[in-house]
Amino acid sequence: MPRRAFTLLEVIIAMVILATFGVALLQVRLEGLRAGRLIAESSRVERALGDVLALAQREMLPPPRFERNDAGEIVRVIWEGAHLGFDYICVQEHADVPAPRLPGEAEAAATVRVRRLAATIAGETAEIILPPTERR
Amino acid sequence: MTRSARHRCSPPARGMTLLEVVIATSAMLSITVLVAALWAQTRDWSRENAAHHAALRLDRTLNLLDEQWATRVLGVALDSAYAASAVTLTDRELTFVTTTPILHRDAPFVRVTLRIDRPAAMVVGHRAVASLGYSEARVVNPAAGADDSAVRDERSIVLIEDVEDIRFERWVDESLGGAATREPAGARWMEVTSAVSIAAADRSDTAERADAPPPDAPPARRETDRLLAGRLIGLIEGKEVAWQFLAGPSR
Numbered sequence: 001m002p003r004r005a006f007t008l009l010e011v012i013i014a015m016v017i018l019a020t021f022g023v024a025l026l027q028v029r030l031e032g033l034r035a036g037r038l039i040a041e042s043s044r045v046e047r048a049l050g051d052v053l054a055l056a057q058r059e060m061l062p063p064p065r066f067e068r069n070d071a072g073e074i075v076r077v078i079w080e081g082a083h084l085g086f087d088y089i090c091v092q093e094h095a096d097v098p099a100p101r102l103p104g105e106a107e108a109a110a111t112v113r114v115r116r117l118a119a120t121i122a123g124e125t126a127e128i129i130l131p132p133t134e135r136r
Numbered sequence: 137m138t139r140s141a142r143h144r145c146s147p148p149a150r151g152m153t154l155l156e157v158v159i160a161t162s163a164m165l166s167i168t169v170l171v172a173a174l175w176a177q178t179r180d181w182s183r184e185n186a187a188h189h190a191a192l193r194l195d196r197t198l199n200l201l202d203e204q205w206a207t208r209v210l211g212v213a214l215d216s217a218y219a220a221s222a223v224t225l226t227d228r229e230l231t232f233v234t235t236t237p238i239l240h241r242d243a244p245f246v247r248v249t250l251r252i253d254r255p256a257a258m259v260v261g262h263r264a265v266a267s268l269g270y271s272e273a274r275v276v277n278p279a280a281g282a283d284d285s286a287v288r289d290e291r292s293i294v295l296i297e298d299v300e301d302i303r304f305e306r307w308v309d310e311s312l313g314g315a316a317t318r319e320p321a322g323a324r325w326m327e328v329t330s331a332v333s334i335a336a337a338d339r340s341d342t343a344e345r346a347d348a349p350p351p352d353a354p355p356a357r358r359e360t361d362r363l364l365a366g367r368l369i370g371l372i373e374g375k376e377v378a379w380q381f382l383a384g385p386s387r
Contacts, residue, residue, distance in 0.1 A: 033184055037188060044375070054380065054382055055382075083378075084376050
């Protein structure tokens with residue numbers, strides 16, 4: 001039986017196929033790592049957002065700056081700083097939201113004024129709604 | 137057999153050409169470099185993977201602590217040994233009673249202690265690295281007559297390891313009155329140096345400002361003895377980590 005070695009073309013084709021599989025596997029591995037990094041970073045950002053909102057709610061952030069309207073009333077309170085290595089901006093403003101109304105309460109106000117606290121870190125935003133009178 | 141006849145019978149012996157040697161050497165070299173690069177890359181990936189795993193584990197741990205803190209129990213005389221102060225914070229330990237057990241799944245109330253464990257001997261020039269230990273014991277109702285350590289069954293685990301510069305801090309607001317310190321007045325985070333506790337004030341903190349004594353009145357209790365908010369802070373892999381526990385509504 002005649003013995004024949006691989007030709008150069010066969011070897012090259014085999015190597016190309018192997019290399020393609022190898023690259024595909026590496027891509028999958030890289031995607032997994034990237035996803036892990038994103039999840040870890042996202043959980044850190046989420047925690048930082050929660051911390052900033054909780055601290056703002058209790059007035060435990062560094063002194064804010066105020067934005068006023070033409071009448072001199074404060075319309076927006078803005079805290080800026082860094083927490084857990086992230087730069088944050090937290091804004092508090094008043095908003096009128098539809099009032100919850102029970103059946104038979106036709107005379108109740110249509111809207112109720114609330115405080116809205118919104119914190120933004122690394123493009124992610126979280127907000128909470130608070131009664132206007134709530135203080136720490 | 138003559139010499140010329142031997143030459144004719146044996147297969148022709150041929151060495152490798154220079155080109156073949158160069159190609160073989162190049163191929164071996166390429167493969168060696170590729171394997172070395174892959175090895176180094178795999179090691180980096182494993183390290184990165186471990187860091188992600190640690191970050192996610194830390195996140196779960198902090199979420200669990202959040203839940204335990206949110207379900208802490210104050211002002212209830214649950215145990216003769218613990219009733220005096222439901223929440224206590226020192227420079228090394230935070231202790232509170234919660235309804236969210238980790239190690240005693242069957243217990244309705246457990247007393248939790250978070251403890252900073254620093255190594256006894258520190259190497260000069262190295263940064264302080266410590267771990268966060270967790271202990272949990274059942275809270276025993278003294279009326280049941282089973283007030284002993286066997287029933288409490290204190291169990292401990294290590295929650296977080298290798299944390300640099302870990303410490304407890306608390307929020308001090310001297311503008312609330314009564315504080316007699318040499319520091320400038322104001323509100324800020326301060327490292328805990330002496331024991332503080334949360335009493336019933338924790339449940340009605342909106343009334344704290346209104347209830348503050350007038351400036352000329354002798355303070356019944358120093359503000360610096362009261363825990364408004366605290367946090368556990370440290371560095372893991374160079375990144376700042378904090379778990380904050382704030383006074384507020386509790387059970």
